[in-house]
Amino acid sequence: MRYRLALLALALLAVLLWLLPYGLDSYSIHVVNVIIIFAVLAVGLGLAMGIGGQVNLAQVAFFGVGAYATAILTTRSGLGFWFAAVLAVAVTMVVGLLVGLPALRIQSHYLGIVTLGLALAFTNWVTNAQIAGGAEGISAIPVPSLPGVDLSSEYLYYYLELIVFAVGLAFGLFVVRTGLGRRLRAMRDDSLAAGALGADVPALRLTAFLLASIYGGIGGVLYAGVIRYVAPESFNIANMFLLLAMVIIGGRQSLVGCVAGAVALSVLREALVDHPTVAQIAYGAVVVLVVVFAPTGLAGVPVRLRAAIERRRRGGAAAARLQAFQRYDVEPVQPGEQAPVLLRVASVSKHFRGLKALDDVSLTVVTGEIRGVVGPNGSGKTTLFNVISGLYRPTLGRVEFKGEDLTGKPPYRLARAGMSRTFQNLRLFGDLTVRENVLVALDRSRTTESWRYVLRPLSVRRRDQRLRAEADGVLDQYGLTEFAGLPPRSLPYGTQRRVEIARAVAAGPALLLLDEPAAGLNGEEVRQLNEMVHSIRDSGVTVIIIEHNMGLVMTMCEQVTVLASGRIIAEGTPAQVAATPAVIEAYLGDSMSDLPPVPTEVNQ
Amino acid sequence: MQVFLQTVIGGVSLGAIYALVALGFSLVYRTMGLVNFAHGNVVTVGAYLASTFYLSTKLPFALAMVAAIVVTGVIGLVIERVLRPLENKDFDLMLIGTIGFGIVLDALIIMIWGATGRAVPSPVPAAPLQLLGLRIRTYDLVVLAIAAVATVLLVLFLQRTKRGAAMQAVAMDHEAATAVGIHVGRSNAIAFMIGAGLAALAGGLVGPLLYVSPALGGTLGIKGFAAAILGGFGNIPGAILGGIAIGILDAYTAGHFQGYSELVTFLVFTVVIMIRPTGIFGERTVNRA
């Protein structure tokens, strides 16, 4: 029903837009044409900043590269407009990739200053370069030719722009709603966790810039075709901040919002065209107001309204509830005598500026075991996990997984090799729903295969639908179905923990690393956790757990490794380890007297 | 060699200006964890105010500067007060909020003083000194001296006073700071004020060196920002070194690449930051994912 209503509204909008030029004079249609170009640029900026979380203050330079490239290729090299346009966009994409390279090393405000600096560098270059016409720019760009259509008429050019814009927006929305968009958003929310789930973060960052540059280039081409004159002032920092204001006011996380912002701000500027400084004060002030009072921008308003109405409606109604975990339908197994080695940590040391967090640690984990790693605070347990999962590169030593030397490889490589983990401080993707969190883990597609989006969109869509069904299956198994459409931060703590585990297992790992999974859980939740971990192991996943909770370690793990001050001080069954004097002294103190005897029955 | 040293000398005084701008950036970052994109615009306001007080109301140069610093301090207070709800919550949004303020300030400058700029005469005799065959302008020495004094005062404030320690504590953990009795909002306001004051000082000093125009703050701001990052964001000695380094780099590229000097400067900066993102003295921002 809602779907049909939306379709109807869309059709109505399309008709209105098609009829728009009939009501406008030649000046107004020119303004509208410029607005559409800014809308295209805004979508690109939204994709990079709002969706991908990459600060991109070079968008105006991409705009400039597209426009100037078109201008140079048509006037200096005498190429036809359309051919020049394609080349121009290609050039812009290359520039986009180059500008994106710094994003591999730096983020946030650092990236902001670098991209801003590169934008300045671009302006500097075109102001000086002969080929770009220097400060006077390039004029007399030829009209793009289309058989039967005179594109020197701004009215007809409008339709060209409208079609390009519509396709661009549709493509952008398609990207956002499927795997690539999800991975970008996951990276934006928590790039560490995204990497640990197999998202190729460096490639994703470049992709974000690539996407922004495509739209920038297209905007530039359209601009060259309608104004037919390019000069450095059009691509200066003031316009960059204007673009930024559009995206912020509209709501950077929503592409439609970006468009709304572009339109709103452009209309405002037109209304105040005789008082440009007043207009500037106005939109600068609106940016400040939006940032303080409505950070999700114009696009966020309907969402917040809806949420407020929901809250009022819900009121006393039963909130979503956690259901029981369903065991995997397999036979319980214990690692056999001849179980192959899955993970081998060989003489790993990790030094941090004089501190030896790990000192010659060696560890072997066989397929099918549940291994516990315990130790006092500061003993190096999480450091060890971080080395194994690729977050840290060891100073010395090797990590072998499935027989392959994966020492120092980045987390996403290890994730793809079959490793998955949870985090001590819960790293769920805050602006994604629970279902989307799981989808990110399930989606094994590579970012380098993103060309499919352009050449085989239908297969992308089919795949996405398949993944959604799979995700619902995972949610059902973990009792999380009622939470599927909710953002994680509104969930109770114990439920969030379960979501994180479900997500880690959804990645289909051979080895699961759980970092203090019982922290903050009460006794009942701990019992459920125990059951979950055993069932996960039975389904074929080897598990390593870091824990403080002694009761849990005793009941859950078959083998326990004890770390203290970065070294292994004991290894064996829980009972053996508990009896080792060194362990008792360093860690257990006298709290063992309060614990129940080790139960002989592991599975309840 | 002579030419090289002369270039260095030429770059050092502008470098001192960049250093002051960088100090303002770094201070606000170190204490509020915020990157203030309006900083450059505040520099421009400072430049215009100082030159107005100096030229129109004929105040002595030093007094004109003090007056400019006081007024821009108030601007800093206003910005902090408005953006206070975002403090310590969402830094990206706060960053964009300062961009918004920058846009407003830029328009106000044009509204009040017009779009054309003005030249500010040097307050000290323009004849350069001769030292070891190198020419050093007297005014450059004045700039260096004032910048040095400002830096020393700032460092003393941060290391030796209760308020200075409190300012740093707020940046590290505002909840714990509140618990020990620190007024976080007020501390941030003072940090912002000092940052704005440093910007105004830079702007006032730069008048006789460069042409004062609405675009002044743009380049100074970005280069000052780059200088702060180069030295390690939040690092005070780093800001000084970064400023001088960018100043010398600037002088060098201006001499060798003329019009393309900005392009070269920023390309060099980008490469350096990619090699060592933490800056010379460093602040860790690189993550491995």
Place this chain on the structure above:
Amino acid sequence: MTSTLTVEGLTVHYGGVCAVRDLSFSVPAGEAVGVIGANGAGKTSTLKAVMGLIPRQVGTLRFGDADLSRVPARTMVRHGIGYVPEGRHVFAGLSVEKNLLLGAYAQKWNAETRRTLAEVFELFPVLGEMRGRLAGALSGGQQQMLAIGRALMSSPRLLLLDEPSMGLSPKLVEDILAVLQRLRGEGLSLLLVEQNAKLTFEATSTCLVVENGEVAMTGTSATLRHDPQVRRIYLGL
């Protein structure tokens, strides 16, 4: 001279969820009261709400004669209430000594302050050894001691501690317990929020057991310690 902390009708809402619901308790002068419960039960919210660090509604909040219900968080310390946050929260980029001195921010830094500093170093010798080190370089246990020391620098009459044992090994927890018992002996009132029930029972005389933001049980630590219901839920049995 110590005073009684009285809290009545404390309620905290966190984005639609009611974290604490109409909680009432008191910490008599010189006594130690514990608040235990699983994570998500509302314990940390309770303490932060008492301090005023999060929005709250409260019927009565009195410390001795002073009405604290409208007092902003930063002024609590001036009323004699010290706060040790969950997760230590030391000022990582400042030295141990600076951290401690900042604990006395609400007063003038003078000879009196120096004396209190010496007392803290006597209580925690390891902090004295590391007085010039950056707080961020300390281990978890040392940071916990620093956080407690910092709160003590304002010479409080009541100390609020939020899960001091979190992330610490049992041996370190024993050390913290010893410190708490010593402070109690010197007449300091304690409000201890903890997940570690054992530590709480040994450090306090009265306890509240909180579940889902409400008081599930109260009683003396001695009786609660042997109550099977408490044991079952909170000791993981």
